[in-house]
Amino acid sequence: MTGRAALWPGPPAGLDEESPSGSPTPDDPLLGARLEAVVDAVDAPDVLLALSRHGRRLVRCGGTAPAPPLPREDLRYEIGSATKTFTALLLTRLIQDGVVTGAESAAALLDPERPERTPPVTPAHLITHTSGLPALPADFYARALPAWHSNPYARYPASRVEAAFLRHRSRHRPGTRWRYSNFGVAVLGLALAAATDTPWEDLLRTRVLRPLGLHGTVPRAADPDTRLDAVGRRKDGHTPTPAFDAGGFQAAGALRATPYDLLTFLEAHLRPAGSRLEDALRAVRRPVLRRGIGHRHVHTVGWFRHPTAGGPMYFHSGATLGQQAFLGFRPDTGTALVALCTRRFRAHDPFITTAYGLLADGWS
Structure with missing residues (x-):
């Protein structure tokens, strides 16, 4: 694996270049029909696909359940681990602003009073999953088990996340191994909050959400109004699940957002020029590490990055106890894709892989 801290100074030359693909535009009826076919094929109560091509948008939605009182495209959906892409952008914004x-x-x-551990785990390690931390703290499962089918994360507050991190001792030097870690990104959110003396949700709102105009994106802790929230379902596709409570893992999975906000977020990554977050948006796309056989798996600060015939695509998925989400974009075609559904992930569930395939093939 390659890629270290101190830190992604800027994108490689040509990163923002887009090459004409000859692919259909969002107002192409064949593209609309294809999205409708995918929506119809997904076995979930609520399904939504939102596409942007060079800033022109197309939304298709449906599902096996009766339509909710509000249009599906106006609801807020739980995006689970895709929240990490927002936390990554927050980190790069704070770096660009000289805060950290x-x-x-x-x-x-x-905890400035604690003796320093050597070598230290840094924010760069935490966001790139190279800190040496496990996926979850060792005592998480025992505490979460009584609420395993309702809200396990709610039983593990921020104070326990911090304590578990401060007592953890990894067997591997930070920066040498990749291991996906909700624990690590949760710690990052707490560390950034401590560095700025500002709660993570307030920090995200002022540094990322407001500058990008994302007024329909909220962490549950910051907004108790649930009237606009989509209702998740368990694996059976019928039983409602409680609204997801991320507990102390806010930075790793707490956000809910409207499809239009998610498209705006992705469009900002496609066209950062002129944005108040331009430098951070460029930095967050820069590849920082490779892993696996032949270093085929490439990661940026906040995104998985895979090759396509026309250029790289960037993506991240997420899931809660009753919802799934996929976010992705392709600079070569100027395309952003949001896929959302309200059914818990099941073994061999095709939803995320279908969304990935839609973005990867470019609709050519």
């Missing part, structure tokens, strides 16, 4: 460097000790940010 990304290379300081996360433990020192949380």
Whole structure:
């Protein structure tokens, strides 16, 4: 694996270049029919696909359940781990603004009085899943088990996340191994909050959501109004699930957002020029590490990055106890795709792979 801290100074030359693909535009009836066919094929109570091609948008929605009181495209959906792409952009914004460097000790940010561990785990390690932390704290499962089918994360508050991190000792040097970690990104959110003396949700709102005009994107802790929220379902596709409570893992999975906000978020990554977050948006797309056989798996600060025939595509998925989400974009075709559904992930569930395939093939 390659890729270290101190930190993604800017995108490689040509990163924002787009090449004409000859693919259909969003107002092409064949493209609309294809999206409708995918929506019809998904076995979930509520399904939504939102596409942007060079800024022109197309939304198709449906599902096996009766239509909710509000249009599906106006609801807020739980995006689970796709929240990490927002936290990644927050980190790069804070680095660009000189608030943090990304290379300081996360433990020192949380508790300046603690003796420094060597080598330190940094914010850069935490966001790129190279901190050496496991997916979840060792004692998470015992605490979460009584609420495993309702809201397990709610039983593990921020104070326990911080304590578990400060006592953890990894067997591997930070920056040497990749392991996807909700724990690590949760710690990052707490560390950034400590560094700025501002709760993560307020920090995200002022540094990312408001500058991008994302007024329909909220963490549950910051907005108790649930009238606009889509209702998740369990694996049976019928039983409602409680609204997801991320507990101390806010930065790793707490956000709910409207499809239009998610498209706006992705469009900002496609066309960062002129944005108040331009430097951060460019930085968050830069590849920072490779892993696996032949280093075929490429990661940026906040996105998985895979090759296509026309150029790289960037994506991240997420899931809660009753909803699934896929976010992705392709600079070569100027395309952004949001896919959402309200059914818990099941074994061999095709929803995320179908969304990935839609973005990867370019609709040519």
